[in-house]
Amino acid sequence: MxxxxxxxxxxxxxxxxxxxxxxxxxxxxxxxxxxxxxxxxxxxxxNAFEPDIKIGVNKGKNFSPSTSLLEKIKSINGVQFVSFTINDKALLKSSENQVLVTVKGVDSNFAHVTNIKNAIVDGIYNLNSTSKNNVLVGNGIATQLQINLREYNNDLSLISPTKGKNESLNPEDNLTQVYLEPSGIFSLNDEFDYQFVFVGMQTARKLFEISDKISFIELKCEQAKVADVQEKLKQLLGENFVVKNRYELNDIxxxxxxxxxxxxxxxxxxxxxxxxxxxxxxxxxxxxxxxxxxxxxxxxxxxxxxxxxxxxxxxxxxxxxxxxxxxxxxxxxxxxxxxxxxxxxxxxxxxxxxxxxxxxxxxxxxxxxxxxxxxxxxxxxxxxxxxxxxxx
Incomplete structure (x- = not known):
């Protein structure tokens, strides 16, 4: 050369x-x-926010999962944890400010299904307390409402329209209000930080007046078996349910x-x-x-x-x-x-x-x-x- x-x-x-x-x-x-x-x-x-697989209904917002359905889902090879969640809009109010947020009510398995604990930058998770209505807020929301976990005057409440027929002339009687105590602040990105708050399942049921229904079933799976689990779930649940993996949840x-x-x-x-x-x-x-x-x-x-x-x-x-x-x-x-x-x-x-x-x-x-x-x-x-x- x-x-x-x-x-x-x-x-x-x-x-x-x-x-x-x-x-x-x-x-x-x-x-x-x-x-x-x-x-x-x-x-x-x-990963900190979305599960490996999320199951929701094809029509409507909420549904009632049967015990037999839950057992069938748990029995699928590759499924490690199953979590129930409730999603809806509400008004988060402090003593001086208020902001419209998406409330996600989670059960005790949610921390195993996602890595949400790794996203906490201040405070602790602690959403499963039976004595307090704790809330985990996004960093952007915490800034908007001036939430400081080291202060004791964090007067927070979630407000949602009362379900059913509203007959009272007093607007406040047509609203359901739940008082909260902030336990932690998480930070992922602006999309989540300025939109989402997490509360315990019982707090969400009280706020939205939902006794037995949920919005989603969220699963943690063995990584090598996610595709197989998703395919089996589609066959099990049929056309009435939507089964999406993490990629499909954010496909765009x-x-x-x-x-x-x-x-x-x-x-x-x-x-x-x-x-x-x-x-x-x-x-x-x-x-x-x-x-x-x-x-x-x-x-x-x-x-x-x-x-x-x-x-x-x-x-x-x-x-x-x-x-x-x-x-x-x-x-x-x-x-x-x-x-x-x-x-x-x-x-x-x-x-x-x-x-x-x-x-x-x-x-x-x-x-x-x-x-x-x-x-x-x-x-x-x-x-x-x-x-x-x-x-x-």
Missing amino acids: ISKKSNNAINLISWISIVAIAVTTASLVVILSAMNGLTGTVADLY LFKTLETEKMATFLILAFIMIIATFNIIGALTMLIIEKQKDIKTLFSMGASLSLIRNIFMREGFLITGIGTALGLLLGLLVCWLQMEFHLVKFGDEFVIPYYPIKIQLQDFVWIFGLIMLIGFFAALYPVRIFTKKDLLH
């Missing part, structure tokens, strides 16, 4: 080709790993992230195609320079395929060296970010530094794509400039 007899221009173009391929390959590795890290971080945030978000990753991959692949034009130039110049040697080999009985293979290997060598260097460089950059957190976020972000997640399949895709592009980049000049009529 870089023999002493080679022209300096050919050497220069060969090195430019290697550097261009290496830089583009490294960029692919770093950017795709960063996208993986971002997707993983988002998934972790939703995750599909957007996947689309961004694919778009990034295609853009960098296009840049890689442009970079491989250097290989075409280097091989073209090399073949032209070696025309006399090629004709000599051909006249001595060397086959056309043998001659072409020599230059194809030259192209593969340039591509292979560039790809290998790029993969190593990209891996090094990813490792440095993972170990030393070189690229940091501000304090307002959920995570302090840009996340990186290396996936083997990305390396396979990158290596395969670049070698394929390199093959066609080498094939064009080799076939054009080693035609049989040019060797006579």
Whole structure:
């Protein structure tokens, strides 16, 4: 590739080709790993809030789960924990402010089904107290209502319209109000922090006047069996219920992230195609320079395929060296970010530094794509400039 007899221009173009391929390959590795890290971080945030599988009714808001149905769900291989939840809107009021929130009433298993305890930044979970109506509020709501857990004047209450026929002329008689004591503050992202509060199941039943109904059945499953459990639940429950996994609960978000990753991959692949034009130039110049040697080999009985293979290997060598260097460089950059957190976020972000997640399949895709592009980049000049009529 870089023999002493080679022209300096050919050497220069060969090195430019290697550097261009290496830089583009490294960029692919770093950017795709960063996208993986971002997707993983988002998934972790939703892990704290969403279960592996959520079951709801196809029509309506609430339903009454039978004991036999619950036993059948628990008996499915792969199901670890089952939790009942109630979801509805209510007005959360403090002594000075008020805000409309989504109330999620949870039972004692909810902390096992999700990682909500890991999201608590102040206070404790403690939603299963039988003596108090405790509430876990989002950080954004806590800011809006000026909730401070170290103060004793956190006068909070949830207000919901009374169910049934409202006959009283006094508006307050048509409202159900439950007084609360904040036990903790959680922080996930703005979507949750400014919208959700968690209360115990009994508190939710009292607030919404629901005696035996629930909104959702939420499941914690063995990760390797989530798909199997979901399929069995669909067969068990039929069309009257909706069974969704965590990905499907937030499908728009995750599909957007996947689309961004694919778009990034295609853009960098296009840049890689442009970079491989250097290989075409280097091989073209090399073949032209070696025309006399090629004709000599051909006249001595060397086959056309043998001659072409020599230059194809030259192209593969340039591509292979560039790809290998790029993969190593990209891996090094990813490792440095993972170990030393070189690229940091501000304090307002959920995570302090840009996340990186290396996936083997990305390396396979990158290596395969670049070698394929390199093959066609080498094939064009080799076939054009080693035609049989040019060797006579």
